[in-house]
Amino acid sequence: MLLEQALYHVTIEVENPQCKSLELISKLGINNCRLIDVRRLPGGSVKHLISFPLNEVDKVSGEKLKILSRSKGSNILASFETDGCNVCNSILSKGAFLISGKHLEGYKIIYEFIVPGHEVFKEIISTLESLGFKPKILSLYKHEPKEGFLTEKQENVLWLALKMGYFDYPRKVNTKELAKALGIVPSTFSEILRGGIRKLLEKYFESKTLTNKDF
Known part of the structure; x- marks a missing residue:
């Protein structure tokens, strides 16, 4: 894999x-x-x-x-x-x-x-x-992989998805193609990807809240 x-x-x-x-x-x-x-x-x-x-x-x-x-x-x-x-x-x-x-x-x-x-x-x-x-x-x-809030699998999937054009418009690779390249099924790829993106968003908005000086 x-x-x-x-x-x-x-x-x-x-x-x-x-x-x-x-x-x-x-x-x-x-x-x-x-x-x-x-x-x-x-x-x-x-x-x-x-x-x-x-x-x-x-x-x-x-x-x-x-x-x-x-x-x-x-x-x-x-x-x-x-x-x-x-x-x-x-x-x-x-x-x-x-x-x-x-x-x-x-x-x-x-x-x-x-x-x-x-x-x-x-x-x-x-x-x-x-x-x-x-x-x-x-x-x-x-x-x-950086030690932090993402698991190693989440970071690897996100890094590969970024490098392979998954987030490009139009996409250079789709979910099925990328999952096959990674040696996993599409549902597993989607689960790892969503989990990683959720953690990134939570970290981003948590950071914004903690540094907000408007309150």
Whole structure:
């Protein structure tokens, strides 16, 4: 279970000419298109989120793209699914959870992911190197639960939910997907999450009451 292991947040930069989204962008000739996010879906496929100008939308007709949003004068937000590339699959096959993949320039992409243990991190880097990639480690830090009013499980669930985009709008991961990544059932995830949020709110408003100088 992910919650019972030491969790590390990793950010690496990789030159990845195999990226499926960059391949599609090049094939369609879409200008000013950006890779925003990469996610593993529960069924095993990889979901790519891309953004491109509204006037480029005709280039994607007939493609298996799901248009998520469009409005006059703004960009199109769309997603599509693939079986992933060697970089994504190397990260995900080791039990890591991919938070995001963001395109920089050329074939350079920054990947953020969470790994259950330092050994898993080393295995991922070693695997990428053996495949001919040259991952540049931008950051690596271990999540250390703070001693306080939250239980360790509550803090880990809240930290992971925050990192994985559960509180983003729109959400990058839903309850079922996050619970599966954590190795727990959705009802257990919801119970731990609600308990942790309740304690945070109680602590926040208790603090506000104690420091209120208006009475």
